[in-house]
Amino acid sequence: MSIEVRIPTILRSYTGGAKAVEGSGDTLAGLLSDLESRHGGLRERLVDDGGLRRFVNVYLNDEDVRFLGGLDAPVRDGDTVTVLPAVAGGAS
Amino acid sequence: MLTISSALQAEIVAHARADHPDEACGVLAGPAGSDRPERFIPMTNAERSPTFYRFDSMEQLKVWREMDERDEEPVVIYHSHSATEAYPSRTDIAYASEPGAHYVLVSTRAPAETEFRSFRIVDGTVTEEEVRLGPDATAGTAPGNPRGTAAGPATGAAPE
Numbered sequence: 001m002s003i004e005v006r007i008p009t010i011l012r013s014y015t016g017g018a019k020a021v022e023g024s025g026d027t028l029a030g031l032l033s034d035l036e037s038r039h040g041g042l043r044e045r046l047v048d049d050g051g052l053r054r055f056v057n058v059y060l061n062d063e064d065v066r067f068l069g070g071l072d073a074p075v076r077d078g079d080t081v082t083v084l085p086a087v088a089g090g091a092s
Numbered sequence: 093m094l095t096i097s098s099a100l101q102a103e104i105v106a107h108a109r110a111d112h113p114d115e116a117c118g119v120l121a122g123p124a125g126s127d128r129p130e131r132f133i134p135m136t137n138a139e140r141s142p143t144f145y146r147f148d149s150m151e152q153l154k155v156w157r158e159m160d161e162r163d164e165e166p167v168v169i170y171h172s173h174s175a176t177e178a179y180p181s182r183t184d185i186a187y188a189s190e191p192g193a194h195y196v197l198v199s200t201r202a203p204a205e206t207e208f209r210s211f212r213i214v215d216g217t218v219t220e221e222e223v224r225l226g227p228d229a230t231a232g233t234a235p236g237n238p239r240g241t242a243a244g245p246a247t248g249a250a251p252e
Contacts, residue, residue: 022183037181055187064149084156085189087135090115090144091173091181 003075007042014042028058031070031081046083047071054065055086075082094168094194094210095226096120096129102189103132105197105206108172111137112200115145120168121159129194137171144183145171168210170196176243180218188213194221 006020015021016054021039025031036043051070059082065073071074075081100120108116117137122154134153138148159165170191173181178199180188188195191214201206212219 008189010191048246055189056151059149059153062153064153066149082153083150084149086146086149086187087117087119087152087169088144088146088187088188089171089181089184090139090141091176092143 002077003030004080005035006080008084010085011042011045011083014039014045016026023046024033024077025075026077027071028065028073028081029062031075056086057086058082093222093224094196095127095167095224097227098225101223101225102198102207103134103209104170105141106133108174108198108200108206111140111172112145113174114140115142115172116198117145117147117169117171119155119166121162121164122167124163124165127167131164135189142174153200154203166190166193168194168196170198172198172200174200176201178209180211180213185213185218191215222226 003023003025005023007015009020010023012018021035023031023034023038025034034071046053046058051064052058055065060068060073060075061080065071068074102120104120110116115137116134118134121133122128123130128189135155136148137145138150139146139199140184152217173186176199178229180197181196184197186197192213195208195213197207197211208223210221212221241249
């Protein structure tokens with residue numbers, strides 16, 4: 001099991017403060033389920049009924065997973081997944 | 093309190109003016125744990141909108157990685173409001189995701205005067221803080237002995 005998942009500050013309460021954790025899976029969805037077994041609550045911060053939450057960015061290596069199939073994006077050992085909260089807002 | 097050099101403050105205001113009436117956004121990076129903004133990083137507003145902003149996701153990845161490599165963090169996250177006051181909107185509060193950052197808001201609604209205010213946004217709670225103009229960050233290595241660069245009305249920025 002060796003897909004590195006980099007966790008942003010605001011979600012490190014789910015990883016005991018760790019900046020990165022490791023997991024396994026064939027797809028991003030599978031990886032997140034695997035992480036959930038050790039870091040309960042994390043998955044719900046990233047995913048809702050409609051798929052990936054709109055204001056969370058998830059990257060597989062150097063690509064935004066939205067362009068790779070979202071939760072169905074295939075992942076494999078050696079990949080790095082990076083989670084960043086979107087920086088957004090505005091007057092409206 | 094946010095201590096910021098007048099040069100960085102001027103960069104933010106210039107960016108907000110340049111993108112008006114769209115909202116402008118960006119980051120000031122600084123050494124991790126220092127609470128000292130040093131590096132101006134204007135970001136693309138992927139929404140190109142007068143009422144909304146969102147960092148472009150690929151640009152954000154690049155900039156966040158670069159900060160990681162340099163052992164920096166986003167000390168300031170700024171954006172402009174082009175028709176309303178420089179105060180966090182409900183949208184701003186809902187999406188605020190960096191509890192350690194200073195959220196700077198600039199309003200360009202008045203042509204001659206730019207409001208510039210700073211806030212903490214933690215767990216949905218907004219707290220305004222004082223903005224103090226300090227010496228230019230590049231002179232910060234010699235406390236009490238800033239170079240002769242224009243530091244504006246440096247109202248006694250505390251030495252490190």
